[in-house]
Amino acid sequence: MRSVLFVFILVCTCFSIQGQGKRIQILHSDNSTIDEVAYPGATVLIGNVFIRHEGITLKCKKAIHYKNENYIKAFGNVVLNQGDSIRQTSQYTEYNGNTKKALSWGRVMLKDPQMTLRTDTLQFDREKQLLYYRYSATIQDSINTLTSDTGNYYLSLNKFQAISDVVLTNPDYVLNSNHLDYYTDSGKAFLYGESTIRSDDNLIFCKKGFYDTKTDVSYFTRDARIEFDNKEIKADSLYYNRNLGFASANENIVIIDTLNNSVLKGNYAEFFEKVDSAFVVGRAVAITNTHKDSLFIHGDTILATGVPEERIIRCYHHVKFFKSDLSGKCDSIHSNQGTGLTQMFVNPILWSDGSQITGDTIQLINDTEEDRLDSLKVLYNAFIINKDSMGYNQIKGRNLFGKFEDNDLRFVNVVGNGEIIHYVRDEAQELIGIEKTSCSEIHFLLRESKIEQARFINQPDGQTYPPSKLPKNARKLRGFNWRESEQPRSKEDIFIKDD
Numbered sequence: 001m002r003s004v005l006f007v008f009i010l011v012c013t014c015f016s017i018q019g020q021g022k023r024i025q026i027l028h029s030d031n032s033t034i035d036e037v038a039y040p041g042a043t044v045l046i047g048n049v050f051i052r053h054e055g056i057t058l059k060c061k062k063a064i065h066y067k068n069e070n071y072i073k074a075f076g077n078v079v080l081n082q083g084d085s086i087r088q089t090s091q092y093t094e095y096n097g098n099t100k101k102a103l104s105w106g107r108v109m110l111k112d113p114q115m116t117l118r119t120d121t122l123q124f125d126r127e128k129q130l131l132y133y134r135y136s137a138t139i140q141d142s143i144n145t146l147t148s149d150t151g152n153y154y155l156s157l158n159k160f161q162a163i164s165d166v167v168l169t170n171p172d173y174v175l176n177s178n179h180l181d182y183y184t185d186s187g188k189a190f191l192y193g194e195s196t197i198r199s200d201d202n203l204i205f206c207k208k209g210f211y212d213t214k215t216d217v218s219y220f221t222r223d224a225r226i227e228f229d230n231k232e233i234k235a236d237s238l239y240y241n242r243n244l245g246f247a248s249a250n251e252n253i254v255i256i257d258t259l260n261n262s263v264l265k266g267n268y269a270e271f272f273e274k275v276d277s278a279f280v281v282g283r284a285v286a287i288t289n290t291h292k293d294s295l296f297i298h299g300d301t302i303l304a305t306g307v308p309e310e311r312i313i314r315c316y317h318h319v320k321f322f323k324s325d326l327s328g329k330c331d332s333i334h335s336n337q338g339t340g341l342t343q344m345f346v347n348p349i350l351w352s353d354g355s356q357i358t359g360d361t362i363q364l365i366n367d368t369e370e371d372r373l374d375s376l377k378v379l380y381n382a383f384i385i386n387k388d389s390m391g392y393n394q395i396k397g398r399n400l401f402g403k404f405e406d407n408d409l410r411f412v413n414v415v416g417n418g419e420i421i422h423y424v425r426d427e428a429q430e431l432i433g434i435e436k437t438s439c440s441e442i443h444f445l446l447r448e449s450k451i452e453q454a455r456f457i458n459q460p461d462g463q464t465y466p467p468s469k470l471p472k473n474a475r476k477l478r479g480f481n482w483r484e485s486e487q488p489r490s491k492e493d494i495f496i497k498d499d
Contacts (some may be wrong), residue, residue: 216242245273340366376402437462
């Protein structure tokens with residue numbers, strides 16, 4: 001029975017010692033005293049105090065040692081070292097040998113091989129290898145300086161978790177966030193909550209993201225956007241390489257050009273900052289505001305290159321565009337915003353205020369100063385068709401040159417092999433006859449897409465027929481092709497691909 005009792009007492013004693021932890025060792029002090037009135041149950045150590053406990057050493061001018069509690073209070077020029085890697089200085093430190101927790105305050109500075117931390121109050125959980133502060137701190141490594149109101153530093157991971165009013169200052173930019181996880185060994189930062197990165201070149205916003213401060217490569221999600229001097233990029237997610245000046249974006253992309261008052265949209269885009277160029281694919285659309293009437297252009301791929309004053313926009317394959325008074329389609333478009341010249345290639349077609357215009361190549365010239373349509377060129381196989389209640393008014397020739405007034409096609413010159421079919425009406429809009437004439441060159445004056453006046457140059461051949469005298473099979477010129485069903489009638493129609 002006694003042996004059983006002895007084993008029981010021994011086991012309880014072992015558990016008690018294990019719960020208390022190893023005792024704090026007092027290696028040196030110049031003097032020591034006991035003051036039961038001021039410090040009951042404690043020993044007062046004075047002068048060059050040197051203490052050790054399970055991998056740490058502590059030096060100070062004065063210490064109060066509570067032996068039974070395995071607890072110490074250190075005062076004056078406190079230096080706490082953990083191995084060869086962690087060195088902390090402060091004016092005051094409390095250390096519990098049982099819990100291995102330290103509380104320090106008064107000009108606290110902690111250094112490890114990766115960083116230096118400064119704060120007024122710092123807590124150190126040695127079991128978890130966790131440092132944490134609740135009243136603001138500054139962390140500095142070889143590249144960056146980080147400040148925040150509260151934060152945790154996980155020594156084994158070299159990870160700072162900075163929370164509330166976080167500011168990371170780099171020589172090239174300043175990062176602000178509500179929550180930042182920062183790894184001092186790799187320089188990688190993970191952003192949570194509303195965050196900004198401000199530099200001389202741009203301003204970045206996101207609600208979640210990643211930034212490698214050593215390579216300047218970043219990735220942002222949730223309300224991500226980058227603002228440049230005259231451009232803004234928005235997307236569901238953004239990749240950005242600051243060194244290359246390259247960004248790629250995915251889903252719900254909007255690239256706003258404030259200088260040219262234009263927008264690019266799509267589902268994938270790449271932007272090249274140093275040459276101010278971008279391309280967009282995936283339901284790509286370019287939007288240009290012209291006198292508050294936006295022009296929408298869609299193609300499989302949209303490429304914008306060059307500085308704003310000389311920007312060139314190219315759209316490739318299945319191109320369609322829409323404006324309230326102008327729409328069209330072709331295989332590809334080349335638009336020089338510096339010169340105002342827009343060229344349509346491969347089976348191009350225009351619809352302008354009721355008129356259908358086709359040719360091998362169509363060119364639109366914009367007045368860049370007034371930002372309005374100025375003139376039109378249709379090169380080779382030019383053909384204009386306008387629907388009349390009794391048939392179709394038609395103008396045909398080798399080349400066609402037109403002039404706009406208030407975005408309305410007013411003057412048209414047909415040069416080479418000119419032909420015309422015109423349903424002539426009186427002032428009451430009663431049909432008088434059908435004019436069918438050919439001439440090498442014809443000049444037209446139009447109003448609301450209807451022929452108001454025609455002047456034939458060089459021996460015209462033709463006449464005006466009573467409607468009953470011109471057979472129906474003679475009322476269409478060779479090459480006639482009315483393509484009304486293909487016309488985009490809204491900005492949504494530009495995404496419809498015709499068979």
